[in-house]
Amino acid sequence: MNLTFISDTHSLHDRLPAIDAGDVLIHCGDFTGRGTLDDTLNFAEFMAAQPFTHKIVIAGNHDWCFEDKRRKIAEHILKEYGLIYLNDSGIEIDGVKFWGSPIQPEFCDWAFNRERGEAIRQHWDKIPADTDVLITHGPRPASSTSVTTVSTPGAKTYCTRSNASNRASTPAGTSTKATAKRKSARPCSSTPVFWMNAIRCGIRRLW
Known part of the structure; x- marks a missing residue:
């Protein structure tokens, strides 16, 4: 399975270069500029036109x-x-279990902000132990110590679930990619195998 991650496009997705086709396209949040329904509709039209089987x-x-x-x-x-x-x-696609959360630690009273401690822990406690791909817009939950990060900002990265420590980066691009094998190849010690969020996979800033 080929995964492509983009993030923080802030209604400027029309300025992106063409995105290569793949299995799953994942946007990690902040796809609108001002959080309006018009922005959301424009973004939905953009995502629907992308050459991917699934879009999260x-x-x-x-x-x-x-x-x-x-x-x-x-x-x-x-x-x-x-x-x-x-x-x-969450959702399971071809044996790969995805979980997504927009929640972030409190910062300047933005959307989906929660106070650190019990308020935000209630959300992190919902993450299933058998999650394969964890998608968040803020920092990784502190309890997810076994998560393997597979990217650096501004670079395309390829990683197989059968050996998450083997990764190779290609020259700087506008998205982050990861390839995942089916669940049968998943090492029992890695839960979840991938963690991606807006900070780690963010494309180059467009504003």
């Missing part, structure tokens, strides 16, 4: 319409365009 999205601190009273409409827009929206929830 989590919200970020800028994506206000996914946490306020517009939430149901915003989520419906993504669904209408065939996008998988994760909010403290």
